[in-house]
Amino acid sequence: MNKIFRQVKNSTIFPVLAVLLLLIIINAIIQPRFFGFVAFRINSATFTPMILVAMSQAIAILLGGIDLSVGSAITLINVVLASMMRDSSVSVIGALAVGLLIGIGIGLVNGFTIGVLKLPAMVATFATSSIWYGISLIIMPQPGGYVPPFFYRLYKKVFLFLPAPLILIIIALLIWYVITRRPLFRYIMAVGGNEAAADAAGINVIAVKLKAFALAGVFTALAAIAVTCQAASGDASIGAPFTLQSVAAVIVGGIAFSGGRGRMIGAVAGALVFGFLTNVVFFANIPSLYQELIRGLIIIAALGVAILPNLKPSSLKAGG
Secondary structure: HHHEEEEEEHHHOHHHHHHHHHHHHHHHHHHOOOHHHHHHHHHHHHHHHHHHHHHHHHHHHHHOOOOOOHHHHHHHHHHHHHHHOOHHHHHHHHHHHHHHHHHHHHHHHHHHHHHHOOOOOHHHHHHHHHHHHHHHHHHHHOOOOOOOOHHHHHHHHHEEEEEHHHHHHHHHHHHHHHOOOOOOHHHHHHHHHHHHHHHHHOOHHHHHHHHHHHHHHHHHHHHHHHHHHHOOOEEEOOOHOOOOOOOHHHHHOOOOOOOOOOHHHHHHHHHHHHHHHHHHHHHHHOOHHOOOOHHHHHHHHHHHHHHHHHHHHHHHHHHO
């Protein structure tokens, strides 16, 4: 047991787990029936989109890049789903298939601009973000569309004692588990750690980036489906908050911004930190005027807790 504790304590996810535990304790104190099944179901439904987006962003950052288009990608998939769905299971299945293909396509476009065109990830995904947002506005200039009740109500259902949103997360984690058992995972970490060395070792860097961003697109599409179920409509601005929050969640989760180091479970924990943080701000009855300020200060503190243990003493001396 002591050996396991030492391994966790020395890992990059220990700080975020400590922050997460603290927030769970605070939530349990201020939120009535926090450990009840109803609260668990509501929290899982609320946190799922952020968890899935963080998983998508984690892949881009592990690869040594960043994805500033993830919010606009969610928006585009959301408006497409709300435009295609009707009161029939066939239309819903068709819309979900199209949404998944759009997510993969967006990932391939990002992978192409970064891997083939050699554009910096920040520049490339910022540009594609504008494209996806522009297309979303063309499809749906005003919030609206239609999501059939039988579909979005599934998001609130419980299957085999598991809330439906949690099943989405389990599916995403299973996909990632399979990837970690494949060469692609080692290639992602190698490219993120040192792209030149990976290329010299014979790794097809372009193919790795295309596959990795396509995989990230799958997680983004799952997040968009969850967001659509929550909103029960389409909105061309619905994905905007997710971009920077996903980056912060990944960094809080102990994944190195330089790439090639970190664990996906850390990104999930980072997303949970943001979710429980929002709960704390809400249930503490903090006036809305100060909510964003307090949330921002706590996020900065959480980032500090996550980042400081990873700084080398030499870098601190150089900075002084």
